[in-house]
Structure formats: C-alpha cells, structure tokens
Amino acid sequence: MYKAYKLRLYPNNEQKVLLNNSFGCARFVYNYYLDLSIKNNYKNPNTYIKDYINKLKYEYPFLT
Numbered sequence: 001m002y003k004a005y006k007l008r009l010y011p012n013n014e015q016k017v018l019l020n021n022s023f024g025c026a027r028f029v030y031n032y033y034l035d036l037s038i039k040n041n042y043k044n045p046n047t048y049i050k051d052y053i054n055k056l057k058y059e060y061p062f063l064t
Contacts, residue, residue, distance in 0.1 A: 025063050029056065 011019060057063050 028060075029063070032056065
C-alpha cells in the first residue's frame with residue numbers, strides 16, 4: 001500500500017523573490033546548455049559542458 005502526502009507552501013514576499021531568482025537562473029543555465037548542444041549537433045555533451053560550468057559564473061554574475 002502506497003501513501004501520499006500533499007502539501008502546499010505559502011512563501012512570503014521575500015521568499016517568492018528568492019524562488020523566482022533561483023528558478024530563473026536554473027532556466028537560463030538549462031537553455032544555455034541546450035542551445036550549446038544543438039549548435040554542436042548533440043555530439044557527446046558531457047565533454048564540453050564540464051568545461052563551461054565554472055565559466056558561466058564569471059560571464060554572468062547574476063548566477064552567483
């Protein structure tokens with residue numbers, strides 16, 4: 001028998017801003033690497049993604 005719990009969070013305004021920033025940064029990084037893999041014709045993305053992970057923080061300071 002499986003049990004499930006449903007819950008709902010009600011963040012305050014400050015927490016809403018932090019959540020929106022976090023989701024926005026995650027969306028930006030995902031789309032950046034998706035675009036990069038499309039440009040490289042989906043050739044083994046692990047080889048070039050590992051090289052660029054730390055470089056994004058310095059190119060786009062809002063990711064820190």
